[in-house]
Amino acid sequence: MPDIRTSELKDPVDVAEYLFRRLKEVGVQSVHGLPGDYNLVALDYIPKVGLDWVGNVNELNAGYAADGYARVKGISAIVTTFGVGELSAVNALAGAYSEYVPVVHIVGCPSTISQRSGMLLHHTLGNGDFNVFSNMSRQISCATSLLNDAHEAATLIDHAIQECYIQSRPVYISLPTDMVQKKVEGERLKTPLSLEFPPNDAEKEDYVVDVVLRALHAAKNPVILVDACAIRHRALNEVHELIEKSGIPTFVAPMGKGAVNETLPNYGGVYAGDGSNAGVRDRVESSDLVLSIGAIKSDFNTAGFTYRVSQLSTIDFHSNYIRVRYSEYPGVRMNGVLRKVTQKMGKLNIEAGPTPSNTIPQAERDSKDPTITQAWFWPRLGQWLQASDVVITETGTANFGIWETRFPKDVTAISQVLWGSIGYATGACQGAALAAKELGLRRTILFTGDGSFQLTAQEVSTMLRNKLNPIIFVICNEGYTIERYIHGWDAPYNDVQTWRYKDLPAAFGAKEGEAKTYQVKTKEEVEKLFEDKEFADSDALRFVETYMPKEDAPVALKMTAEASARNNARLE
Structure with missing residues (x-):
């Protein structure tokens, strides 16, 4: 028997179409994530409404990428599957929550019928509890919308997306398989979502x-x-x-x-x-x-x-x-x-402050040592950057080193200083580069350490798949430098396997002309690279092995690591 309430809809629209049309309305053009049997039918709606599917290599990377995309574009979306998929993304989404990044997390779930009957399904804990994973995500979401009833679905979708944008934090939307094609009132789509902040009294x-x-x-x-x-x-x-x-x-x-x-x-x-x-x-x-x-x-x-x-x-x-x-x-x-x-405000009392520059320290200018040092590299980088660049730095030497770089106008800087999840920056680079491409920005530049890069290196594959052309600097300094400064200088747990990093674009399937690789071990080689106009502005992905000494680190990193070591060792 047809549902009377559904038959009264003026413009019936499938729940999944409504959801993705709302996402497109607020600025999402590309959707990150991975397929799984509980979200497959929903994924069919992405191209139907004019959105693009990214297709990441794993959910953790997809979460990092969605975070990077949102920091450039203003909001993002990721689709995972129930249980195994969503839990793999939780670390990235916790980071987005910690750092106020608006990500809409859509989880394809078992049908409402299966949930009510407590069926023993794959991707569950086998205990009939289908809310356990959404309950986990409640702690790292500013809104949780479980679309278990078609008559509430549109309202819940609108609420989640509005809260995501206004509070600038992740939201969680579960989409059961039998709700994907249920009908909601499409007339609502004629009224854009209000993304205005509530006015102060x-x-x-x-x-x-x-x-x-x-x-x-x-x-x-x-x-x-x-x-x-x-x-x-x-x-x-x-x-x-x-x-x-x-x-x-x-x-x-x-x-x-x-x-x-x-x-x-x-x-x-x-x-x-x-x-x-x-x-x-x-x-x-x-x-x-x-x-x-x-x-x-x-x-x-x-x-x-x-x-x-x-x-x-x-x-x-x-x-x-x-x-x-x-x-x-x-x-x-x-x-x-x-x-x-x-x-x-009118006229104020003003006392001038210091004026930073990208002047290389005198000691570095006087040095005859050809080795690339942190103190030399970061100011020199500032001389090479261009207006409107998107610059991503991994937690570690890169994040602390960039403090010494004075940016040109309109540079977007991305780092994960508070959450500090190792490997974040490479995943975020994919999302940021995609968002930058959609906005017409030419250059996205990543700086990450060799240890960090090894956690999420596969995302270079997603960059190539999506025809992205970031510039990737992998700082080869033999492992986890920031960890060494906190504890365990010579400990094997701070070492990593040495990879042939610049061989990776080819291993990930880069076709002729899609990627260019470089290796720099001296200041002179960096100078030549920065003077190379083709390197500075190419349509190819550029991948640079950059060698720095194992024991070298920015001064600010050394200070912060010492403070962390003291805090970690503190007794009541």
Whole structure:
């Protein structure tokens, strides 16, 4: 017997079509993931609605790739299968949750009939509990939508995607096999999802703006410190208006790299406590007012908790509250406050800050040693980068080294400083390169260590499959350098097998002209590479074995590793 409620639909649309059309509406063009028997029919709808299927080599890499895609494009989607597939992606999605990255995770599930009857199906624990995996994911999702009823499906889909975007965190959508082709009201698709942030209460916002302005006008030498949540919670337009109009010396935390136009005259460099760029720590810590925007004060983001900025001289701007010294104003989002502060601030007291550059340190310029060192490489890289590059750095020497690189305009920087999952960057590079291609950006550049690369190297195969052309620098320094500095310098667990890295594109099926490989062991060879115009701007994937000494590391990494070792060894 036909369902009366379904027969009353004005424009019946299959649940899976509705879901993927909504994803396309909010900016997703490519869907990451892997096939599995519980999601196969749903996957047929991806090309039907004009989306592209990426097809990753495993779910962990797919999750990293979806994370990288979302950081460039604004939101992403990944499809896995029930149990075995979704659990393989959990680490990547936990990282996205930790670092406020909006990823829609769609899980193809056994039918609602199978679930109700507790059938002993493959990919289950054999105990009849079909909610165990979704319950795991609840802890790393800002919304969980189980599409077990067609009459609620459209509402649940809309809610999940809106929450994903607005809260900038992963959501979980389960799609049982018998729900894929059930009908929902397609008329809803004529009304675009509202992705606007709820406005602040006007009276409360104006009060907070006045409090901030009083503190700002009283300050003698204010500074601005921008961190990751300014990016994740989409406040960069307001941040840049404030920076440019005010002229206040502006600094970024490591996780905030790329948030600020580093060519601005009042950009001062990276502040990370003792690991700061030259002159930055003294300028920030001597300030009588720090406008801290979107801060995440984790250990690796503060060079081992070496911040020395008093809350008495700090105003914190966040997505759900403002804190002025020790007074907190909950429920007030930073975007509106920053906009009004910029409009009303008038003339301020400004004391200039340091001006970072990509000048190679004098000791490196004087050295006759041809070896590529961390201290030489990262400033030299800054001279070679171009405007609008997408730069991805792995947790380790690359992530800490990039602090010493002053970016050109509009560079997008991607790193996973808080979650710090080894191997993240190579997977993220695939997603970021795909998103960059969709946006018309020419260059995506990855820097990863040999140890990290070995965890997710297969994603180079996905890059080739999708005709992507990132530039990949694998830093060959004999294993896990950051781990060595924390503990076990000569321990075998910090060693890795030596691979012939530049042979991998061919092994992964690169056709003639699809990949170019290089090997650099000296500064002179790096110079020649950076001067090579074909290398700088090619349609081919470029893969560079870059050799650096095992014992070499950026100074900030050494400091942070020492702090980690102390924290790890601390006793009650």
